[in-house]
Structure formats: structure tokens, C-alpha cells
Amino acid sequence: MKHETIEKNAGLMGVLIALVIAVAGMAEIVPLMFQAQTTEPSPGVIPYPAVELAGRDIYVKEGCYNCHSQMIRPFAVERLRYGPPSLAGESVYDRPHQWGSKRTGPDLARVGGRYTDEWHLIHLINPRDLVPESNMPGFPWLQDKEVDGELITTKMKTLKWMGHPYTDEQIEQASDTVHGVTEMEALIAYLQFLGVANNGRSQK
Amino acid sequence: MSNAWSIYIIVLAVGNILAMVWLLIITNRDNGVDASDTTGHKWDGIEELNNPLPRWWLGLFIITIIFAGVYLYLYPGLGSYKGSLNWSQMSEYRQARDANEEIQAEFFAEFVSYDIPALAKSERAMATGERLFANNCTTCHGSGGRGAKGFPNLTDNDWLYGNQPETILASIENGRAGVMPNLNLNSATVAVLARYLKHLSGEDGISDHVIDSGPKRFAVCAACHGADGKGNQAIGAPNLTDGIWLHGGRVSDIENVLRHGMQGNMPSFANALNSNEIRLLAAYVISLSSSNMADGSNTADGSNTADGSNTTEDE
Secondary structure: OOHHHHHOOHHHHHHHHHHHHHHHHHHHOHHHHHOHHHHOOOOOOOOOOHHHHHHHHHHHHOOHHHOOOOOOOOOHHHHHHHOOOOOHHHOOOOOOOOOOOOOOOOOOOOOOOOOOHHHHHHHHHOHHHOOOOOOOOOOHHHHOOEOOHHHHHHHHHHHHHOOOOOOHHHHHHHHHHOOOOEHHHHHHHHHHHOOHHHOOOOOO | OOHHHHHHHHHHHHHHHHHHHHHHHHOOOOOOOOOOOEEEEEEOOEEEEOOOOOHHHHHHHHHHHHHHHHHHHHOOOOOOOOOOOOOOHHHHHHHHHHHHHHHHHHHHHOOOOOOHHHHHHOHHHHHHHHHHHHHHOHHHHOOOOOOEOOEOOOOOOOOOOOOOHHHHHHHHHHOEEEEEOOOOOOHHHHHHHHHHHHHHOOOOOOOHHHHHHHHHHHHHHHHHHOOOOOOEOOOOEOOOOOOOOOOOOOHHHHHHHHHHOEEEEEOOOOOOOOHHHHHHHHHHHHHHHHOOOOOOOOOOOOOOHHHHHHHHHHO
16 A cells, blocks of 8 residues: 555545544453453442442542542452452443542542541541641532432433443332432432442551 | 454454454555645645654554554453463552561461560561551551540550450450440539549549448449549459559540440451461560560560560670
């Protein structure tokens, strides 16, 4: 193929460029979409219940991932601070995952159960009430708004369609479950749910 | 990984490298810079020479190809081939983790004969205790252990559950759930009680009416906080007479607790920490309040002399 042929056919050039760029992805990413290691949930990992699912959306909406990662890397020091390394199978119900790479704040992959609900409430309203050194912003407005039950039902239906094993009963009750739950309560429920299936340091 | 995927990856990876080699071969020329050889591009009479790749560049190209070959031989990369070094990220992690655990075991073995009060006096143990405290406790109890509103100060020698090593161990290991119920008190009672509690804790200028009618209304509190208001460490009922207010010391703060009740939860650390670490933390908590006492006389009792002398040597 001559220079000229490629350079004078933008379409052909585009296809060839895409091919060159895609080679690594085809080898490194595509097979992962079909490996049990990444598509099957780790033991104890279940889809987010209604309130936790609503909380997850608030986590994303408020941009928590801008400062908090949710991936414990496989290093001994990370284990000492956060617990055992995160596994791919722990993120199968995360769409999209919240792994992140920026840690202005600590990693939250296994924060569930580490603090009490009251702690989270006070901390989310004004972090400096508890941690004077903290530079995390407060999120007091989360107490003012309630979670939309209809929206959560729709989301759960969509996720079920995408393969999350929600039961019909769960979806039916979702709207009632989140009734009257504030965004703050939902977010705290989500945080308390993170990593609980496998957050003991003793686990290998 | 199934065979099909393994082959798929190998074909792509090896094919890609071979394609690079092929590219190098078909574009290989020895003719150097030849002014008559152009790409055919011509702008305003300026032509683009079709020069070969500079030697150093070509050299780098060849080195990357050799590097890829060596890398794929040593490390996992070609499908399910594990590489001649048998390296994996998880095995490296496990090695580092085990090495770390060995260091820890060695460290803790040194203190195995120490009881908790003796640990609290060992500088070396407490240096590690401080780190553990910083990582696990400071978010609630503050970086100096001084607590926050609703989260106990650990340095003031005022104890909700007592300062015996066993109770501190139990607090860390199992967590605590302190409950002050909502007693549905009427607002007159709330107002009088709040001020009466200020009186109990030694504040001056409380009206006679409050001091007179307080004890009668306090009867309902006595069940947990004791008739004299000095609390009950067995159930974590705070001492109300010492002027230390976990949930705020203003009259309005006290009224708020009386009106709505209050819960004080500490999470369990049984899963997050091993028993050695919990022991060390308990000792550190004791050291926090003992070092705070001016004369140092308040170190928890029960250290036997043998261990005590051990500690001295250690320091």
C-alpha cells in the first residue's frame, strides 16, 4: 500500500488508525469481559439494596470519587491501613465502578462498619467537627432532600435487565423501602455497605 | 482463562510484534539521504524527501522489539503462559504481606510477657501504639485523643466504662453501644434537670428552686447514673458530677440529650485488628491518660514487678 493511497483516503486512514490503536485494547481488555474472575461476584458480594443503590448515586452526584478512591492496591502497607486488596469480583455490581486514582481523602473500598452512622452524619455535615485537620467539604444539604422512589425502581429494573440478580420482590418494595429516606441517610447506608463482604484484615 | 482466549491473546501480541518487524524490514533502505527520492508531496515547489529512519531511531525501535520478546518470556503476558519467573502481582503482594507479618510477629514476641500496664510504660511499644492509634482511632477520638462532641476524650482520665485493661480491651474488640433512652420528660422537668445537673457538676448561681426540686426529678436518672449522679461504669452511664460533658456542656446541650435521648456507639475492631494490636492500643489508651496526670501517679494498677522491671530495661 502506498503512502498516497492511505493519505488520500480519509476513511481508509481512519480505519487503519483505529486498528492500530485498538490492538492493545483487544488483547488486554476484551478477554477480561469474558473471564469469571471479573464477571462473577466475589463470595458474599450482592447487588446494592434499594437504599444503598440510591446512596451510591449520591456518591457519584456529589463527586466523592474526585478525592476518594475505592480500590485497595495489592501492597502490604495498603493492607495495614485499609484491609485486604480489592478484587475484580467485588466491583461486578458497580456501574460504573468508583475505583478512582486520586486519594486526597482515604480509600473507601472497605469503609463499611469502620465508623458509626452518627459519626458519618456529623462528619458529612461538617468534617472539621470531628477531624479538625480535614479539608473535606461539608455536605449539609443532603439532609434536605429525599430519595426518589420511582427513580430507584426504574434503576433497579434497568440493572436487572443488565444482569444484576434483583428479585421481583426487591424491585416491587424498592419504592417503599426508600420512602422518606433522605439523601444523607442513603449515602451513609451506601458507605456502611462498602466492602463489608470482605473487610477484615485477617482475610487473605 | 480458556484456551481460545489464550490463543487469541498470543496471536494478537505476537502478531503485533511480528508486524513491527515486518514494517522495519520492508522500509529498510541503505541508500542514505538521496535528494532524488521524494515522497511525491509538493507544496509551492517545496518537495518532501523520502529519507530513511535515522540510525539511532531505528536502533531504539529494534531495542523495544527485543525488550518485548525478553519481557514476554520472563513475565506473564502471552495468554495463560505464566512466564519463566513465575511472577504475579498477587504473589508479590503475598510475599510482602508475609514479610510484614513476620516483622510484626517478631515485634510482638518481644512484648508477649508484658501485661497491658507494662506495655503502656514501654516507649518502644507505645511508639507503635501511637501509629495504630493514628490509623484507627483518631478520626473519632482526635489526633491527640482529645475526642470531640459526642466522642469521648481519652486523655482526661474520665472513663465511661472504666480504665481497667479488660474493659478497654472489650471496648476496642467488641465496640460499645451506650444508650440514654428518650424518657419523654415534660419540658418543665427537662429545664429543671438540665440546670440541676449543672449544679451537681459544681456550677454556681443555680436557683434555689432548681436545687430544691432537682433531687425528686433526678430519681428517674438515678437508675443508671446512680443516686449521687456519679454514673455507672458497668453500663457506661457517665458521671454527671465531674463537669465533663460528652455531648456538650451548655444547658441547651444537656436539655437536648434529656429531650431526645442519646446513643453513643463505638464500632468493633475485632475484624480489623488482631489481638496483639488490640492489646497495644488498649495500653496506648491507658498511657494517654496516665501521661496526662501531672504526678504520673494514676497509672493503672496491676502491673506485676517482674514485668515492670522488664519495661525499665527496655527503656
